Amino acid sequence: MSPTPEQRRAARHQLGTATAAPATRRGPSGGRKKPITVEAIISTAFGIVEREGYDALTMRRLATELETGPASLYAHVVNKDDLDELLIGRLCAEITLPTPDPATWRAQIISVCTQLRDQYLRFPGISRATFAAAPSNLDTLRVGEGMLAILLAGGLAPQVAAWAIDSLNLYVNAFCLEVSVARTRRSSSEDDWVLSHAEALERFAALPEDFPQTKRYAAELTGGTVTDRFDFTIGLMLDGLPGA
């Protein structure tokens, strides 16, 4: 028998054994352009998210893009959460993990975090799916394994390394989610999206008297690029780690 979506999902979580069987049967649509595989679903889903953001990724929208109805997707995907998990798995699979080097472990872990950030920001809002996804996915675990290897090579205690990985992953996800939300809000609220920084500074400066520090340091609070803040926090976390 060909693998049901449930079996596929279990295999991704190292629960069941691998099931082969290619199964290239065709349906009532005859010789269509594309036989609607899981791969096709994932790639078109990424296309939608990249173009219109994660909020636009609905089962109906995805089905329309594949020229079919929503019910057809459920033959290849358990549900929306399963699709989300497939997406973040694919995303994590794109991360290149360096071979651990004790001399440059900080630069190596920064590289992994930066790759994750770039991938997340490339597909706006997809980090929301990361929060909902269970951490037992094999592709996700692969990134964790790579990060753990880097930190251990850096001489960190196992417990410190484990918790640091958790913190870094959590921060990267949250950072990308916030950036994505801010961008969609900026582009949808008012027509003029350019005055984001200037307007924020002006508002902070126009606050009442019981916000003295916020008023005085409005420039610092609203200043800095996206990457500035990211680099600052990652550096903050890594500087606190007692590495070799």
Add this chain to the structure above:
Amino acid sequence: MSPTPEQRRAARHQLGTATAAPATRRGPSGGRKKPITVEAIISTAFGIVEREGYDALTMRRLATELETGPASLYAHVVNKDDLDELLIGRLCAEITLPTPDPATWRAQIISVCTQLRDQYLRFPGISRATFAAAPSNLDTLRVGEGMLAILLAGGLAPQVAAWAIDSLNLYVNAFCLEVSVARTRRSSSEDDWVLSHAEALERFAALPEDFPQTKRYAAELTGGTVTDRFDFTIGLMLDGLPGA
């Protein structure tokens, strides 16, 4: 005229001036038990979230709890996002901000973060609303002002303090969101929710051979209480700060 929900919301974002006018008119329900004010909406919303989680907070559920229809809520609240903003505003209003003390600035900022964490975890899943809420809310800004004052009293450079506040807030929100998601998943997936730690450890130990570090340090990866991880990361960030 009585303030429309839009005017209320603008006032919360320091845009318009304050508008008084209590306006105790009654509707077709006559002398009902409660005249359905914004305050009543907020408090019952908090009750729903505290009991059943943020996912259960729908406009219909909230209206049913208030013994009315969904449309009645829109006379007091702009939309669901506005309600979310009211909730996190109220949440932030509960935070007690210490008067800055240069000697104990680390303990003070930890206290604020811990208060935020406890408030968020008390209402499971509400941190999702925090990500969506604009940072220009007055109640939110009050907490930011307090944190900024503490860090400045600690001798930090304004730019460092500003970015550190951002990082800390972001991490606290993400941490609480992840904890809430994990808890709801654990309680809804299978009947036996007790074996969370043991099962996670067993799965990590049963991984294939290409996960050597994850297998070896499964105990460290799955170990530690919720507060352990929280304290670790907050400490990590604060230790990186060059304070007095």
Add this chain to the structure above:
DNA sequence: AATGACATAGAACACTGTTCGTAAAGGGCG
């Protein structure tokens, strides 16, 4: 007393994820 303002809802719209039942296509078998 009549009037107009206003909080209150009932019904409906456009969505969402998901499932049921059915129709079409292909391979394995007699």
Add this chain to the structure above:
DNA sequence: CGCCCTTTACGAACAGTGTTCTATGTCATT
């Protein structure tokens, strides 16, 4: 070759969601 039966595909529908239109009943005011 022709039949059956598994597998895939998909239209229709269900239970939800946020939101809006419209009408209704009640109050304070003229």
